[in-house]
Amino acid sequence: MDEYQGKWALVTGASAGLGAEFARQLAARGCHVIVTARRQERLEALAAELQDQGVQTVIIPADLASPEAPGAIMAALRQKQISPDILVNSAGFGLTGEYTDRSWAEQGDFLQLMVTACAALAHHCLPGMRERGWGRVINVSSVAGLVPPSAGHTLYGASKAFLVSFTQSLAAETARDGIGCCVVCPGFTYTEFHDVNGTREALNRAMPDWMMLHADDVAAGTLKAADRGHTVHVPGWQYKTIVALARIMPLWLAEKIARAQQGRYRKT
Structure with a gap:
């Protein structure tokens, strides 16, 4: 814990x-x-x-769907002579509906x-971490990045799978520099995510309480996993089990199960 004292952490998606x-x-x-x-x-309010x-x-309002936002955030920090020691990429949302139901502008954003x-943001922050010989990069992915995807939220699983592979590569590149890179892959978690994308009602009908994770537990477990040098962290025994089963069963069967379940909690 002492190694975190006085360090600067940049957290995206920090409003909720x-x-x-x-x-x-x-x-x-x-x-x-x-x-x-x-x-x-x-x-x-959080600050x-x-x-x-x-x-x-430090508060920096920004919309990371804008290509200029990462550079603007880092420019604001340079003015304050702050170089983050810890980066948490947590901003995210989900687009419902089939892929072509949304404009390319929405999908591009x-x-x-x-x-x-x-x-x-990782590209901007890593040089300073290397120079100081210590750092953390934590990327918030999803169990959706580790199992076959379903219809709807077409780019969601793909984007989360990218974060898993990206983090694994960063971890291999930076381990000798004193930098820990960890990607967390939670399942369904009590947050505003499903309220924003309109799937809360369907989720509440389909998902038993024991399948729901709590944000404080996910964050705490992820920080501990990063401290232990773990690259991929899947919170919760239920989601560890799902990921393990998806990896050992034939791909066609895993895809079939995913498709059969999608209507229970997806708004397509």
């Missing part, structure tokens, strides 16, 4: 859900925290909460936020 919880837990470890998301009023823990906070912005 996992992003906000990562910010809280990093502050509890003594980190100063940079929070970014679209909703400034949410960031201000006030974190300051009560005796850490410094989705990829910018879910894939390109994560890669860009």
